[in-house]
Amino acid sequence: xxxxxxxxxxxxxxxxxxxxxLNMRPYLVKEEKVLMIALESNDAMQISKAVRNIIxxxxxxDSLDKLTVFDIEYLxxxxxxxxxxxxxxxxIKCNDEGCGKLTPITIDVADVEIIxxxxxxxxxxDEKSGIGVVMNYPSMEMIANLDVEKLNSSEGMMDIIVExxxxxxxxxxxxxxxxxxxxELDSFIENLSGEQYKKITDFLRNVPAVYYKSDFDCxxxxxxxxxxxxxxxxxx
Ligand SMILES: [Zn+2]
Numbered sequence: 001x002x003x004x005x006x007x008x009x010x011x012x013x014x015x016x017x018x019x020x021x022l023n024m025r026p027y028l029v030k031e032e033k034v035l036m037i038a039l040e041s042n043d044a045m046q047i048s049k050a051v052r053n054i055i056x057x058x059x060x061x062d063s064l065d066k067l068t069v070f071d072i073e074y075l076x077x078x079x080x081x082x083x084x085x086x087x088x089x090x091x092i093k094c095n096d097e098g099c100g101k102l103t104p105i106t107i108d109v110a111d112v113e114i115i116x117x118x119x120x121x122x123x124x125x126d127e128k129s130g131i132g133v134v135m136n137y138p139s140m141e142m143i144a145n146l147d148v149e150k151l152n153s154s155e156g157m158m159d160i161i162v163e164x165x166x167x168x169x170x171x172x173x174x175x176x177x178x179x180x181x182x183x184e185l186d187s188f189i190e191n192l193s194g195e196q197y198k199k200i201t202d203f204l205r206n207v208p209a210v211y212y213k214s215d216f217d218c219x220x221x222x223x224x225x226x227x228x229x230x231x232x233x234x235x236x
Contacts, residue, residue: 026083115211130171
């Protein structure tokens with residue numbers, strides 16, 4: 001005899017970057033299994049793939065290509081909260097020299113926010129000439145296509161910058177980077193002053209991310225700050 005089918009609850013979650021309302025259902029046991037295996041692997045690529053797959057399965061969304069990293073991180077945290085509970089248990093290590101003890105901490109997902117959400121994507125590089133750039137937030141795709149070594153190198157940073165510039169403007173024109181060659185863009189970046197280059201790297205270092213801040217008293221008696229930024233920091 002056919003067994004009864006359970007009703008799956010539905011939730012509405014706001015997409016942080018656009019405010020669009022998305023429908024979501026919690027993940028199922030079979031989906032959680034795949035996710036747990038990925039998380040236990042500690043492999044960034046495998047975790048990212050599993051996170052993306054489970055978001056695609058549980059949200060009414062056609063593609064993740066246009067989503068920012070902080071969108072994906074936020075959607076995943078909300079999905080996890082509605083699926084397994086609003087509380088997350090973490091072990092936080094004491095920073096005090098000679099202590100290093102782990103303290104179990106419980107985080108309420110409702111207290112997780114998005115930091116730098118209203119970051120200005122327009123960066124005026126030169127006031128006199130009116131030249132500036134409009135940035136895109138790096139997508140998960142973009143970050144997944146760069147390996148860790150590259151990300152920490154100046155060449156890797158250069159690639160992220162080139163891919164993150166949406167348009168370049170001066171007082172008369174807007175230049176869509178999609179229609180410019182990589183050589184032209186590289187040359188544009190290479191000819192920036194150190195100060196102008198720093199404006200762009202500062203943007204990339206301060207892109208919006210899921211964020212949690214609190215403190216706790218370690219068993220050793222020292223007060224410790226907790227600062228979690230980015231999805232990975234919630235799962236280590
Ligand atoms: Zn301690």
